[in-house]
Amino acid sequence: MKSDDEEYKLYEKIYLAEADRKEKLMGRLNLPLAMIVAVLSFLSYLLSKAPPVAVTAGVYFWISYLMAVVFVLVAMAHFSQGWRVRLDDLAIPTAEDLESHRRFLITYYDGDIVEANGWFMQIMMDYYIMGATRNAKNNDRRSSQLDQCSKYVIYAVVASIIAFVPTYTSSLT
Incomplete structure (x- = not known):
């Protein structure tokens, strides 16, 4: 029985670590968002000051300006992907739902x-295992999207x- 308790604590710890990692990654999305807004503001300012295409400076301006716009659009796509990964995360049901299920199990096992509680703890361990696995994969995707967005x-x-x-x-001039 001690082995089951140790496994339960391990999976609970892993699940909670992934939940904490998710919160940190979601917090890290704020800086790229602020940078995207700043770059868009700067680009709108530059657009009003654009030199004519007829001069060499205008050609260089438009090439680099359009590159910047494309980079911002790609960054926004990665930001969006990183933000939407949270919809696939797996959370443990609410305490009320869990207690309701535990009471159902007590009734199902004729008051035993x-x-x-043994089956309830197994269900909780399964939640932790499934949640930790899915959330770890999602956090890896979220981290990858955040890195691409920042780049x-x-x-x-x-x-x-x-x-x-x-x-x-x-x-x-």
Whole structure:
């Protein structure tokens, strides 16, 4: 019986660690979102200052500006994917639902609380195993999407700065 208790505690610990990891990853999505908004604001400012295509600076501007727009769109797609992964996470039912099921088991086993609680603990362990497994896979996907989002936000920032140079130089003349 001691082995079952140790397994239960292990799976509970893994499940809770994945839940904590999920919260940390979801919190990390705030910075790329703020960066996307900032880059979009900068791009809208640059659009109003765009040099004409007839000059060399205009060609460089539009190439780098359109690259920045594409990078922002790709970053937004990765952000969206990272955000939506949470819909696939598996959560343990509410305490009220669990207690209702435990009481059902007690009735089902004709008042044998030991037998009912044994099955209830097995059900809880199964919840922890299924939840930890699915949430770990989702957290890996979420982390991958977050990394891709951050990478494309950085690309968009660099392309935006490159687009700023022709805008700035054309305004000097």
